[in-house]
Amino acid sequence: DLDVRVEAKTSDEMEYITNGFNRMVEDLQTYINRVYKEQINRKDAELNALKMQIQPHYLYNTLDVIRMTALEHQDPVTAELLESLGHQLRFVMGEQQERITLRKELDMLREYFTLMKVRYQGRIALHIHIKKKDEQLLIPKMILQPVVENAVKHGMKEDVKQEVVDVNVARRGESVMIIVIDNGTGMTQEQVDEMMDLLQHSEKRKAREAGHIGIGMQNVYDRIKFSCGETYGFTISSVKGIGTSVTFVLPAEEQTEAAEVTEHAETDDTQR
Secondary structure: OOOOOOOOOOOOHHHHHHHHHHHHHHHHHHHHHHHHHHHHHHHHHHHHHHHHHHHHHHHHHHHHHHHHHHHHOOOHHHHHHHHHHHHHHHHHHHOOOOEEEHHHHHHHHHHHHHHHHHHOOOOEEEEEEOOHHHHHEEEEOOOOHHHHHHHHHHHOOOOOOOEEEEEEEEEEOOEEEEEEEEOOOOOOHHHHHHHHHHHHOHHHHHHOOOOOOOHHHHHHHHHHHHHHOOOOEEEEEEEOOOEEEEEEEEEOEEOOHHHHHHHHHHHHHHHO
């Protein structure tokens, strides 16, 4: 019973021992309560982690059931869209590491365009230009898709037969440059300057609407600065009526052989 306390009735050595005993019991009670609460919190965290594993697994399986039903009803387009969505959800919800290979990032961009081609009835195309050896470079996860989505959302021309998004990857010394170019509506220089100003000053973003800047663009800009350093990031250039380009400058970080083996194993497991 750690609520027990001894009352000192003398002013000699017994008072000193009594006070020491009371402090010891109090400290022991505090320590036990702290450890007990930490164990409860850890158990709750483990349970939440298990639930988070079950939820996406349930979602993947449900999507697969819908996809198979679409195939049985001879609806291959819907089946393809569901399969693409399932791959994207696995990518977004399943990958925990901050950095992934360019190959994985570009594969998810292709999956995104599978959906967009149906949405815009084939009026949109994605072209990717990258050397095979550069596919294993590591970059922050999910930095290209929000920028491309922004181009599609705000850049589609009503009269153009096909909007093209080009992604070009090239090394420049210790850095890697990724340039995303579209032939959309473009922006004026004033609009570009405003976007860059808002991206660089978070307090201004909170004070007013960010125009063409969505939460995805803001998130990408901030994550690159936080993850890679202030010297890295992206810049925007545009010509009204011609199109827009976004140029990323990132550290050229090579994937280790051990990580590459692990990645291939994960890919095989996902396919199974």
